[in-house]
Amino acid sequence: MDIKKFYLETGSSYESALSIMMNDMLIERMIKKFMENNAYKALIEAYEANDIKEVFALSHSFKGVTGNLALTKLFEIASTLTEATRNKEQADIDREIGILKEEYRKIEEAYNRLAD
Numbered sequence: 001m002d003i004k005k006f007y008l009e010t011g012s013s014y015e016s017a018l019s020i021m022m023n024d025m026l027i028e029r030m031i032k033k034f035m036e037n038n039a040y041k042a043l044i045e046a047y048e049a050n051d052i053k054e055v056f057a058l059s060h061s062f063k064g065v066t067g068n069l070a071l072t073k074l075f076e077i078a079s080t081l082t083e084a085t086r087n088k089e090q091a092d093i094d095r096e097i098g099i100l101k102e103e104y105r106k107i108e109e110a111y112n113r114l115a116d
Contacts, residue, residue: 016070
C-alpha cells in the first residue's frame with residue numbers, strides 16, 4: 001500500500017498532508033513517528049484513570065498532531081474530546097472514547113498494511 005491509499009482508506013486528507021509536508025516520504029516518516037509514540041496510549045490511560053485534566057491536555061496535544069498529519073477522523077474526535085474536557089470537570093466522554101478507539105484501530109490496521 002502507498003501513502004495515498006493509506007489516507008484514502010482511513011478517511012483522511014492526503015492533499016492536506018501533502019500541502020503541509022510537501023512529499024510522500026516525509027508524510028510516511030511522520031505517520032511512522034505518530035504510530036510509534038505513546039500519545040494514544042497515554043490518552044486512553046488517562047481516561048481509564050478518570051483523570052479529566054490529563055484527558056484534556058492529552059486530547060489537545062493529540063488534536064494538534066492529528067491535525068498536522070491531516071488524519072481527519074482522529075482530529076475531529078480529538079477536537080470533541082478537547083472541548084468536552086476543557087473545564088476539567090467530570091465529563092461524559094465514554095461515547096467519544098469509544099469512537100476514538102475504533103478510529104485509531106482503523107488507522108493502526110491501515111498503517112500495518114502500509115508498513116508491510
